[in-house]
Amino acid sequence: MDIDVLGALAVREQGVSVTPTAPKPRQVLALLALNADQVLPVATVIEELWGTEPPRSARPTLQTYILQLRELIEAALRQGDETSRGAKDVLMTVPGGYLLNTGEGRSDVRDFERIAGAGYRAMDAEDYPQAAKRLNEALALWTGQALADIQAGPHLKPQIKRLEESRLCALDQRIDADLRLGRHRELLAELTVLISRYPTHESLYGQFMVALHRSGRRGEALNAYQQLRTTLVRDLGLEPSAALVKLQRSILVSGPLSAPASGGTGLNGTAADRGLTPTG
Incomplete structure (x- = not known):
């Protein structure tokens, strides 16, 4: 599974989009994507969607959203001729919550952190041409504000802010490298x-x-x-x-x-x- 959040949300399985169009399922997928390969508690997802006073139907409604996401994932797996696993192997139900299993897929956040990290190490070594190059590469992964097309709740908002802080830090260091050059x-x-x-x-x-x-x-x-x-x-x-x-x-x-x-x-x-x- 490939995940892009540094701009509009885009999640693909076997190269096929599994990003829903409805706002609430998109919000659930965004939260899963930002916490990929980690257990996401049901209570966290419910609070993200409905705040501290969720409706009585919150849990079954969330289960409906998970089912919709799995249907998209299943269709993508079939289209990609994937037969070794099903949608429940990708979007897993685990004790206490859900886990989005990305397998060997890529994440633009992970790529950004890896490339920016190389840029920071080059800055520390006073290799300013390499620092500017690597930090430019990292910043090029951004196509807009993180999750620009998602209505963020109390759990997504701080994560989006953290990503924007990371972007500004990389930008600051890249400008610094350019000034030194x-x-x-x-x-x-x-x-x-x-x-x-x-x-x-x-x-x-x-x-x-x-x-x-x-x-x-x-x-x-x-x-x-x-x-x-x-x-x-x-x-x-x-x-x-x-x-x-x-x-x-x-x-x-x-x-x-x-x-x-x-x-x-x-x-x-x-x-x-x-x-x-x-x-x-």
């Missing part, structure tokens, strides 16, 4: 879009300031700092971090400006806390 001018257009989407993300703003300053646009770099500070104070009641203030002062006096530290100007911890949620 002197690609500041090439980054300006991308960073302009990113700070618009994440208007309180300090790490991205720090990288934008560095790219502007190195492109000979010192005034715009300082304006970017003031723009961020205004937004932070107005929306969050916070001042910029000490690291960003230090960067602003370095640009202000036009002193020597070193490449940002690993982690995107050393700001990604604050940025992840303050600026994860995009606008729009």
Whole structure:
């Protein structure tokens, strides 16, 4: 079974789609897919679908959704000439819940984590060309927001947020690698879009300031700092971090400006806390 969640949900068995069209069964499959090869308790699925006050019919309704998913899986197995296993071997009922058995299939999340991990190791080794390459490969697996077409409940929402945090971390590191390789001018257009989407993300703003300053646009770099500070104070009641203030002062006096530290100007911890949620 092949699973894609870094964008719209797409689940295939034997190359055949088993993704339902109805919203609730799609939501069940999304939760199973994000927890593939692990036992998913029935109570967790019910809470995902109906919250803390499910209807009395929740359990039989869930069983109906599982049956619908198994029918799609069975049809895909037949179409793919798979005779050694049935739908119940793929979407298994186990004590306490269900388990989606992916077999030897691929998962875009696992691929992302593996390739991004190689990029992080290259960053640690100061192999910036390899880091930029691998992190670009990892980010290319994303086709949109994770599970963009799924109505997320209380269990899917934090998992989607975790994936988006992982995406931002990889993006931060890839931009950092590009800055270290002197690609500041090439980054300006991308960073302009990113700070618009994440208007309180300090790490991205720090990288934008560095790219502007190195492109000979010192005034715009300082304006970017003031723009961020205004937004932070107005929306969050916070001042910029000490690291960003230090960067602003370095640009202000036009002193020597070193490449940002690993982690995107050393700001990604604050940025992840303050600026994860995009606008729009």
